[in-house]
Amino acid sequence: MALHALLRRNLTSFFSENLLSPTISNGSLSLHIACFSTAIETKPSTPPSVYQFLTNKHQFPPEVASRAAPILSRSHRPENFDSVLSFFKQTGFTNSHLEKMLISRPRLLAADLEKIIKPKIQVFQDFGFPSDDIAAIISKEPRILQVRLETKLVPALSWLKDLLGSIDKVARALRKSGWLIFGDLENTTLPNVQTLMSRGMSRDQLVRLINYMPRVMLYKPVTLSRCLENMDKTEVVWSSKLYVYVVGIVCSMPGGAWERKLQAFREILEFSQDDIVRVLRQNPTVFSVSEDKMRLVKKLLLGTGKYDASSIAKYPTVLMHSIERRCKPRFEILGILESRGFIDKWLPLRVGMIFSPAPAVNLVDWFHQLPLIEHDLKPR
Structure with missing residues (x-):
């Protein structure tokens, strides 16, 4: 026993001193690594407790757990966020919802349940959101749970409810874009509403715009004004039915992107100015297609030997x-x-x-x- 203890103490001392020594030779280091290569290869890259907690106790897929575990294990232990997962499940979140959240925002499991998470969920419930809508909205944009309650979340939900008229419509809009919560209500969203309505957009059209292209409401007012100026340059008289879609399409291409899009229709598809105006009046969503799609469709049609570029101008929906x-x-x-x-x-x-x-x-x-x-x- 004494000999065994002596050998163990000497070996421990040897490896501790030599592996940490700055003067150790490359050959010695290689030998040590070779001797322990099996241990290095099989050692998990993250503490097994976090990974096993996510896969065994909460049945997350290995690929999800392996992405979240390195982040969660840096400063927290599994028992600290077990209560967070349990709360989400009790609130109506499915494993699919939680997987999306773990992939996009794993640190949310380490948030303070009582001070950060529960109050935000309670606000949604107080507004009358069904549990399945809450789960869908939060899982798509988990950052909503990290915004300020009084200055962001409550004012945004109140404004959306007043404009859209019902929680069902608010939920539909937020399912599409949770970014509506993050907008600067006073300096961005409301000025954009005023700009659009001053140009003749009705309340019903504004509601359709939010459902069709919600990010338009989050543009800086100066950016939105420039987009609307681009619409004016086309000299198109907008019908009330398509006005919303034109605004959405043109405003989705700020800066010089809209001019480049029009130039692509002229150069690739050989559209005349009359063709452009006519298509904008009849089917503005066609202008959302990429230049690659334009080239592929044109190549296919010309390849048949039966159609030419003018066929696209006559039936632009083929691009969709x-x-x-x-x-x-x-x-x-x-x-x-x-x-x-x-x-x-x-x-x-x-x-x-x-x-x-x-x-x-x-x-x-x-x-x-x-x-x-x-x-x-x-x-x-």
């Missing part, structure tokens, strides 16, 4: 369709119909995009079941 799921299958059907003599020429692009080419159908039967376009089909 899926190339793989909508355009290509219909073009393949049109090619088969032409090769079998059912049509002399391909249908106009607008017409060709409306039918649904069900797979494995008899083409003759399918042909006779198209009353909407039958007059355009002439079997040879």
Whole structure:
């Protein structure tokens, strides 16, 4: 026993002194590492208590736990945030909601439950939000639980309720963008509301804008004013039905982005100014497509040998369709119909995009079941 104790003490002293010594040689260090390589390779990168707590007790997927554990284990022990997870579950948060929160804001589990989390949840409940809406809103934007109660959360919810008219509508807007909570109500949001309404936007249109493109309300007032000036330059008389969507699309491209978008329509798609004005009046959301999508659609249409760039100007909605799921299958059907003599020429692009080419159908039967376009089909 004495010999065993002596050997253990000497070995401990040896490794402690040599591994920490600044003069240790590279060869010796390599030898020590080689001797203990198995231990180094199998040692978990984070304390196992945090990872095991998340996976074993609360059944989080390993990939979620492995991302959150290194952050949570820096200054907290698992038992400190067990009560936070339990509270969220009691409030109506599912594991899916909690996983989203752990990935985007893991430190929230270390927040003070009584001072930080519970009061914010209580505010949502006092306003009348259902538990499933609270869970959906918070899990999408967990930072809401870290804003100031009196100066941010309560005023924002009160303003949204007054404008939108019901908690259901407020919940719908916040499910889409929790950023509405973070806006500077006095210096940004309300001045933007006044600017839009001074240009003729009604209350109902403002509600639709918040649901369609909520981040417009968070722009700096000077940025919003410049976006609206860009709208004026197009010399389009906006219909009340589409005005909201035009504002949303144009304001989603501040700075010089809107001018670059118009230039892309001219250069890539060969749109004339008349084409641009007409499409803005009829289908402004088309201008949300990327330049890459423009090039892909144009290449596909020209590749058929049946359509040219002017076809896009006549039916710009084609830019919004899926190339793989909508355009290509219909073009393949049109090619088969032409090769079998059912049509002399391909249908106009607008017409060709409306039918649904069900797979494995008899083409003759399918042909006779198209009353909407039958007059355009002439079997040879």
